[in-house]
Amino acid sequence: MTRVVVEADGGSRGNPGPAGYGAVVFDGDHRTVLAERHASIGRATNNVAEYRGLIAGLTAAAELGADEADVRMDSKLVVEQMSGRWKVKHPDMIPLAAAARDVASRFRRVEYTWIPRAENAYADRLANVAMDAAAEALVAGTDAPAAAESPVPAESSPPVPATPATPSPGWTGATGSPTRLLLLRHGQTPLSVERRYSGRGNPPLTELGRDQATAAARRIGARGGVAAVVSSPLGRARETATAVADALDLPVTVHSGLIETDFGQWEGLTFGEAAERDPDIHRAWLGDTSVRPPGGESFDEVHARIVGVRDDLVAEFGGATVLVVSHVTPIKTFLRLALDSGPSLLYRLHLDLASLSIAEFYPDGGSSVRLVNDTSHL
Secondary structure, eight states, X not given: OOEEEEEEEEEESSSSEEEEEEEEEEETTSOSEEEEEEEEEEEEOHHXXXXXXXXXXXXXXXXXXXXXXXXXXXXXXXXXXXTTSSOOOSTTHHHHHHHHHHHHTTXXXXXXXXXXXXXGHHHHHHHHHHHHHHHXXXXXXXXXXXXXXXXXXXXXXXXXXXXXXXXXXTTOOOOSOOEEEEEEEOOOXXXXXXXXXXXXXXXXXXXXXXXXHHHHHHHHHHHOOOOEEEEOSSHHHHHHHHHHHHHHTOOEEEOGGGOOOOOGGGTTOBHHHHHHHSHHXXXXXXXXXXXXXXXXXXXHHHHHHHHHHHHXXXXXXXXXXXXXXXXXXXXXXXXXXXXXXOTHHHHXXXXXXXXXXXXXXXXXXXXXXXXXXXXXXX
């Protein structure tokens, strides 16, 4: 035997909570199941369970005599860390990554590929069986069941097909696994305290703003399941994003399209000061998204920019959950796109500092909004 395909997954109900992993080894044509592994691991985090699934899958492949393995997982964190593109920083992950590399060293070649969750249905099913057992064991106060690690005979039936597409909430009819965007506004700055237009300027977070970022990090870090953290290039957003990324043991990726509206000559002015300076333009700007502040950017231009960002995120992280740290207008625009609403939403929707909203975009073009302006973590 030369080449195999390894698919692995892991999860936790609570993060941390009752956890388990699943892994399956296919032949090189991805047609025949050669081995399965699944095990409950008691109380652990999603990332720990995902690494345990990888180790179990690679071990099974090595025991079958394979010398090449194509690893496919829906954990962006594990794939990027094992590919050497992301640093392993969390103390719980360091020994697991080392153990995975040790097993991988038995092969002539191992390649890692991220896949959407819908394409990892076989390993996901095994992981859910293990999580069910872990939950029952924790409730009963017993040890988690041992791993199921018997190789499957070569003449075994072909793999279980992917789970049918899950309908979206409500009555939209959208199907497939959505790309879920956790939309986090940055924390407080001196300009937000004084209620001044803050676009392309770069004020730092205040002490309260840093506390808000920490609170968001606690909430989202405990939630887990985030594949990537993507931020506006401005310092207030990057500082907020870094706090959460550290809690998730993820790097921060900057996307220039997430920058706030360019308010031009109104930058740093209050509402009243801008209205006094340019009364006619300011009045028109309040009701017409095509109007630009002097030397600035219109909301229509922001809309076009955010459409491009959304398309980029869906293309790169399709089917995954992504934390997006940005500003008022970009976040409102994501919500407007998900609601398929008109421009009046920009003027009527309020977003607090460090608030969390959630928008989902489905592969068939459908979308939904799960949450708007939630500040329960503050």
